Amino acid sequence: MNPEFFVISLLNGVSYGLLLFMLSSGLTLIFSMMGVLNFAHTSFYMLGAYFAFTISGVVGFWPALVLAPLVVFVLGAAFERYCLRRVHKFGHVPELLVTFGLSYLILEVVQLVWGRSTVPYGLPEQLQGPLFSLYGTQFPKSRSFVMLVAMLMLVSVWLLLTRTRIGLVIQAALKYPDMVEALGHNVPRVFMLVFGGGAALAGLAGVIGGNTYVTEPAMAGSVGSIIFVVVVVGGMGSLAGAFLASLLIGLVQTFAVALDYSLIHVFKAVGVAVTDQTFGYPLLKLTISQVAPILPYLFLVLILIFRPKGLLGTRED
Amino acid sequence: MNSTNTTVSSATSHYRFKPWNVGRFVIWTLFAAALIVAPMLFRSSLALTMLSQIGYLIIICLSYNMLLGQGGMLSFGHAVYTGLGSFIAIHAMNMAAKGSFSIPLVFIPVVGGLAGAFFAILLGFVTTKKSGTTFAMITLGIGELVASMALMFPEFFGGEGGITTDRVYGQSFFGISFGPAIQVYYLIAAYCFVCTAAMFAFTGTPLGRILNAVRDNPERVEFIGYNTQRVRYFAFIIAGFFAGIGGGLATINFEIVTGADSLNVVRSGGYLLFTFLGGATFFFGPIIGAVLLVLASVLLSELSKAWLLYLGLVFLFMVMYAPGGVASLIMMNLRLAKFGKLRQLWTSYLGLGSTALVGVMGAACMIEMTYHLQLNAALGSELTFLGATLDAKGFTSWFGAVFVMVTGFALFELCRRQFVRQWSKIQEEIEHEIKRGEAL
Numbered sequence: 001m002n003p004e005f006f007v008i009s010l011l012n013g014v015s016y017g018l019l020l021f022m023l024s025s026g027l028t029l030i031f032s033m034m035g036v037l038n039f040a041h042t043s044f045y046m047l048g049a050y051f052a053f054t055i056s057g058v059v060g061f062w063p064a065l066v067l068a069p070l071v072v073f074v075l076g077a078a079f080e081r082y083c084l085r086r087v088h089k090f091g092h093v094p095e096l097l098v099t100f101g102l103s104y105l106i107l108e109v110v111q112l113v114w115g116r117s118t119v120p121y122g123l124p125e126q127l128q129g130p131l132f133s134l135y136g137t138q139f140p141k142s143r144s145f146v147m148l149v150a151m152l153m154l155v156s157v158w159l160l161l162t163r164t165r166i167g168l169v170i171q172a173a174l175k176y177p178d179m180v181e182a183l184g185h186n187v188p189r190v191f192m193l194v195f196g197g198g199a200a201l202a203g204l205a206g207v208i209g210g211n212t213y214v215t216e217p218a219m220a221g222s223v224g225s226i227i228f229v230v231v232v233v234g235g236m237g238s239l240a241g242a243f244l245a246s247l248l249i250g251l252v253q254t255f256a257v258a259l260d261y262s263l264i265h266v267f268k269a270v271g272v273a274v275t276d277q278t279f280g281y282p283l284l285k286l287t288i289s290q291v292a293p294i295l296p297y298l299f300l301v302l303i304l305i306f307r308p309k310g311l312l313g314t315r316e317d
Numbered sequence: 318m319n320s321t322n323t324t325v326s327s328a329t330s331h332y333r334f335k336p337w338n339v340g341r342f343v344i345w346t347l348f349a350a351a352l353i354v355a356p357m358l359f360r361s362s363l364a365l366t367m368l369s370q371i372g373y374l375i376i377i378c379l380s381y382n383m384l385l386g387q388g389g390m391l392s393f394g395h396a397v398y399t400g401l402g403s404f405i406a407i408h409a410m411n412m413a414a415k416g417s418f419s420i421p422l423v424f425i426p427v428v429g430g431l432a433g434a435f436f437a438i439l440l441g442f443v444t445t446k447k448s449g450t451t452f453a454m455i456t457l458g459i460g461e462l463v464a465s466m467a468l469m470f471p472e473f474f475g476g477e478g479g480i481t482t483d484r485v486y487g488q489s490f491f492g493i494s495f496g497p498a499i500q501v502y503y504l505i506a507a508y509c510f511v512c513t514a515a516m517f518a519f520t521g522t523p524l525g526r527i528l529n530a531v532r533d534n535p536e537r538v539e540f541i542g543y544n545t546q547r548v549r550y551f552a553f554i555i556a557g558f559f560a561g562i563g564g565g566l567a568t569i570n571f572e573i574v575t576g577a578d579s580l581n582v583v584r585s586g587g588y589l590l591f592t593f594l595g596g597a598t599f600f601f602g603p604i605i606g607a608v609l610l611v612l613a614s615v616l617l618s619e620l621s622k623a624w625l626l627y628l629g630l631v632f633l634f635m636v637m638y639a640p641g642g643v644a645s646l647i648m649m650n651l652r653l654a655k656f657g658k659l660r661q662l663w664t665s666y667l668g669l670g671s672t673a674l675v676g677v678m679g680a681a682c683m684i685e686m687t688y689h690l691q692l693n694a695a696l697g698s699e700l701t702f703l704g705a706t707l708d709a710k711g712f713t714s715w716f717g718a719v720f721v722m723v724t725g726f727a728l729f730e731l732c733r734r735q736f737v738r739q740w741s742k743i744q745e746e747i748e749h750e751i752k753r754g755e756a757l
């Protein structure tokens with residue numbers, strides 16, 4: 001493995017991992033507070049990208065970076081207020097189902113409004129081109145911008161939760177909602193704001209992920225199950241776990257896609273010749289890059305077998 | 318879920334005759350008769366394919382509800398077991414056709430079922446370690462795992478094109494070749510009846526009862542000495558078995574299986590959606606769900622391009638306002654009928670239905686016009702919807718649609734308030750009557 005490949009893959013993996021973290025942090029926040037697993041979370045990510053596409057067509061990219069997450073925040077808060085709160089009394093399964101239904105609906109609406117193919121949501125001029133080049137390979141500015149925004153977001157969410165009064169109330173409402181209510185805080189409103197906030201984080205990820213990668217109706221589905229893997233692997237409800245798991249999965253996927261080795265190479269190295277007559281040839285000839293799409297899920301299964309509470313999780317439910 | 322179950326049991330206890338449970342006997346006879354008579358009433362070939370699909374989807378939705386309704390397990394990966402059942406079944410059929418292995422077609426669904434159970438044993442061990450939300454996420458992950466694996470092994474899963482087969486092979490079974498669609502329908506119907514009966518019988522077994530207890534109160538079940546994890550695991554295997562049978566029947570019906578279509582999470586989501594719409598709290602709910610699934614995907618999709626949007630909206634409203642699904646709506650009204658109160662409500666129902674219809678029509682016009690602008694802009698701005706000609710770019714059409722929608726929903730709201738008052742009054746009367754009956 002040459003150093004050029006290693007460094008570039010490392011940077012790409014970290015930037016993809018940080019994008020995953022932006023997505024899963026909102027999900028983790030909502031889940032750990034309200035116990036609601038938001039199946040429409042990546043739909044908010046998609047909405048963020050599409051809103052940013054439309055808004056940046058009118059006022060430019062930089063205002064859209066702020067405005068699109070705000071719109072998503074309003075939508076998320078409204079959904080919590082008018083739909084989720086209504087089904088809360090029926091229990092967890094209807095709560096999950098209502099978000100599942102929402103993801104269905106958002107997909108259809110997005111296709112209705114913006115069409116079924118990719119929209120030309122491009123990078124702004126300031127983010128085009130390479131930031132630096134290493135060993136002759138260039139690292140794009142957009143990827144580093146994703147990393148920058150994700151780190152800023154991580155720090156500000158952490159500061160908000162641990163250093164401010166609002167964060168104190170949120171953390172308390174997380175553990176003792178009745179007590180916080182008795183102290184005169186409006187817990188339902190806190191929940192509404194947290195849900196909106198989580199959705200806005202997903203929307204922000206969409207704004208910067210949409211033009212770094214691609215903005216299309218399938219974008220929600222493509223990251224949808226990966227972020228659930230992140231949440232389970234990191235440990236349900238643990239922000240630090242989600243951070244670790246998303247970096248891990250980002251790196252594993254990026255490295256795996258570029259590796260063209262299969263078990264045949266391994267056998268060759270130890271001196272066993274493999275032909276297409278050998279038992280299990282279809283399995284042996286698979287290269288790591290071909291296996292890349294299933295690696296996160298394999299990871300999920302392994303974690304569940306060997307450490308069911310996740311990497312940094314504390315709850316055992 | 319608790320409360321609905323107790324109301325059912327108190328409702329059904331009235332119709333139980335000893336030593337023979339006549340009510341149940343009548344219902345099952347009617348079900349069998351419906352399965353036999355249906356293709357004689359609906360004779361077109363479209364109707365026949367729809368009936369066949371309904372037949373095996375009833376098995377699949379019921380097996381899904383064994384997890385969702387009876388076990389409280391929200392699975393997002395049920396298509397894994399139907400799909401893998403289909404694949405094993407199709408390989409068995411192809412092997413039998415080549416002569417390397419002899420099995421008559423009537424037993425192919427059982428092969429699919431065994432395959433489904435095998436994979437449920439294999440994957441379910443990890444899946445059922447947790448319950449609740451974690452369970453849902455793990456099934457989603459495993460569903461994705463299997464679906465993406467299908468594209469990695471084209472030798473077994475046939476890649477993008479899938480695998481095809483011919484259901485007419487070997488010796489005919491007592492003169493039945495299973496070539497004509499009607500013979501396949503009766504095969505599916507027979508399996509449907511047997512599997513439905515078997516799954517209903519399961520609800521009465523000790524395992525079925527303890528599964529309900531695991532859903533309602535896992536802690537207590539642990540306390541009385543059961544291993545909740547193992548109960549879920551066994552239920553999961555049985556559900557996998559019936560799902561595999563459904564998958565095998567689907568294979569016989571279509572003679573083709575593709576990995577991209579039959580294993581993916583969208584398919585699992587479809588089973589979930591319609592099982593829930595039919596009603597997960599009652600045993601017969603998923604049967605209604607299966608019928609709705611076929612009607613929606615065949616008829617509604619013909620009628621409108623926006624059918625997925627309508628479906629999503631209906632689903633969302635059902636979750637919010639009637640979480641028991643269609644079955645619970647039926648049972649609530651049956652309860653009224655039992656106390657002779659249904660007649661008081663029919664005017665309200667008529668009012669609710671007609672105003673809702675008007676509102677929905679207005680909304681549908683707007684949705685159709687938007688879809689038309691998005692998809693068929695090249696064909697001009699005019700479209701016909703339910704006999705009316707709409708101009709998707711004209712002001713009058715939009716104004717009319719908005720006007721109809723607003724009027725419809727406003728009147729609906731008025732009717733609804735009246736209805737809610739009446740409904741709660743009647744419920745009170747019923748409670749009162751029940752109490753009086755108990756006091757006597």
